[in-house]
Every structure is written in structure tokens, then in C-alpha cells.
Amino acid sequence: MSEPLKFTYSVDGDNFTSAGQASVQVKKVLRRLGLDPETIRRVSIAMYEGEINMVIHAGGGEAEVLIHEDCVEIILRDKGPGIADIEQAMQEGFSTAPDNIRSLGFGAGMGLPNMKRYTDDMQIESQVGVGTTITMRVNL
Amino acid sequence: MKISEIRDLLGAAVLCGDEMDRDILSACGSDMMSDVLAYVKNQAVLLTGLVNPQVIRTAVMMDMICIIFVRSKQPSAQMIEFAEENGLTVLTTPLRMYEACGKLYAAGLKGNGEVNE
Numbered sequence: 001m002s003e004p005l006k007f008t009y010s011v012d013g014d015n016f017t018s019a020g021q022a023s024v025q026v027k028k029v030l031r032r033l034g035l036d037p038e039t040i041r042r043v044s045i046a047m048y049e050g051e052i053n054m055v056i057h058a059g060g061g062e063a064e065v066l067i068h069e070d071c072v073e074i075i076l077r078d079k080g081p082g083i084a085d086i087e088q089a090m091q092e093g094f095s096t097a098p099d100n101i102r103s104l105g106f107g108a109g110m111g112l113p114n115m116k117r118y119t120d121d122m123q124i125e126s127q128v129g130v131g132t133t134i135t136m137r138v139n140l
Numbered sequence: 141m142k143i144s145e146i147r148d149l150l151g152a153a154v155l156c157g158d159e160m161d162r163d164i165l166s167a168c169g170s171d172m173m174s175d176v177l178a179y180v181k182n183q184a185v186l187l188t189g190l191v192n193p194q195v196i197r198t199a200v201m202m203d204m205i206c207i208i209f210v211r212s213k214q215p216s217a218q219m220i221e222f223a224e225e226n227g228l229t230v231l232t233t234p235l236r237m238y239e240a241c242g243k244l245y246a247a248g249l250k251g252n253g254e255v256n257e
Contacts, residue, residue, distance in 0.1 A: 017192065017194075018193075020193075027201065041202070041203055044201045045177055045202070048177070048198075049174070052194075104190075104192055105173035105190045105194055105198075106174055106194070108172045108174045109174075110178050117178065
């Protein structure tokens with residue numbers, strides 16, 4: 001087994017305007033590697049929603065993308081407030097985002113459900129007051 | 141439907157992009173980017189009244205090919221540049237959202253849900 005290709009990005013939590021830049025970079029990298037367009041789309045949408053979440057809720061964080069032989073793995077780590085009730089957070093339409101975020105086109109309670117929808121596996125580890133780590137896999 | 145037909149139907153101005161012959165297969169009208177991210181498929185056009193860089197990023201993530209800003213909204217030069225880098229065509233129309241969507245639908249451009257079924 002060869003080592004997976006690994007890319008890491010820092011997600012700036014202070015600036016909503018720049019949220020999503022890491023996902024744009026990842027999309028470019030995956031294109032260069034010649035992955036099929038549907039896989040690229042799924043990875044970039046899931047990561048984009050995750051990045052937006054980190055900016056809205058957690059003051060930013062770290063994104064890591066690993067390209068394995070059989071899947072693309074996306075790991076998003078933040079030191080935000082954590083998710084108290086993951087089941088509730090996974091429901092479409094449930095949101096704790098502030099109103100100003102809705103006026104920017106997000107915060108409709110679709111982020112986590114979209115991330116699950118576009119990936120083959122998603123695990124959420126979260127501790128209130130400590131932070132959240134989300135690991136997603138898209139099979140190749 | 142070709143982008144040139146959309147431009148003419150909506151009386152829209154072209155802000156960037158020169159591929160007026162490209163075919164659009166479906167359309168989506170929304171100001172909520174998460175809804176766009178949930179449902180839209182390939183070769184689609186996005187109609188929106190929202191103007192911020194996330195609109196362009198959303199369209200790029202979804203592999204959309206054209207964005208139409210309604211009510212004569214003007215994206216920033218930076219947004220247009222980013223759209224151009226990613227091969228997106230950007231239009232702006234004086235029509236309101238409902239009217240713009242209605243004109244395209246009446247001319248035969250289907251919604252995304254209908255195209256996917």
C-alpha cells in the first residue's frame with residue numbers, strides 16, 4: 001500500500017467572504033489528478049458545506065484531504081462549541097446559525113445533511129466546549 | 141436552451157463569458173445556496189438575487205455553467221474575475237426572480253427536479 005496523498009488547509013474563521021477557498025483548491029487538485037467529475041463534485045460540495053459550517057459556528061479550523069487508493073477522505077477539525085445533539089443537527093432544516101448568515105445564503109439547516117448526502121460515509125465526533133471532528137469518505 | 145436564447149428572453153446583459161452557444165439543460169432559482177447545493181445537477185443555470193462570493197463558489201462546486209443575477213444586481217469585479225477564471229458565464233437581468241424564472245420555464249427550460257426524474 002502506498003502512502004495516501006495528503007493536503008492540509010487552514011480555514012479562516014473571521015471572514016465569511018473567503019469561506020470555501022480550501023474547497024476550491026481541493027477541486028483544482030482533484031481535477032489535476034484526473035478523478036472523475038462526479039467524484040470531484042461530491043468531494044468538493046461536502047467539503048464546501050463543512051468549511052462553511054466551520055466558519056459560521058466554530059471560528060474556523062483545519063481541513064485535511066487524503067487521497068487513498070480506494071477513497072478520498074476529508075477530515076475537518078475545529079475547536080468550536082461542539083454539537084450537543086448530533087441527531088437533531090442532522091435533521092434537514094434544523095439550524096442554529098444566526099440570522100445574518102441566512103441573509104448570506106446559508107444557515108438553512110442543510111449543511112450536515114448535504115455532507116451526508118454526497119459522501120459514502122460520515123462520522124461526527126463532538127464534545128461540547130471542546131470541538132468537533134468530522135470525517136467523510138467518498139469511495140473511488 | 142442556449143445561453144444566447146436565455147440572454148435574449150431575459151433582456152440580460154453579459155458580464156462575463158463568451159460561450160453563448162453552450163447548452164443549458166436545467167435551471168434553479170434560489171437565494172439559499174444550501175438548497176442549490178442539495179439539488180442541482182450538471183449543466184444548469186442559477187438564477188439568484190443574492191450577491192456575494194459564495195454564489196460564484198456554489199456554482200463552481202456544482203459545475204454549473206451560468207449565473208443570472210435578477211433585479212439588475214451587479215456582482216463585484218472580484219466576483220466576475222473569479223467566475224471568469226472558472227469558465228462561468230454571468231448575466232444580469234432587470235427582471236425580478238419570478239418573472240425571469242417564468243419566462244425561461246414558459247420557453248421550455250425545465251426545473252432541475254423534472255430533468256432528473
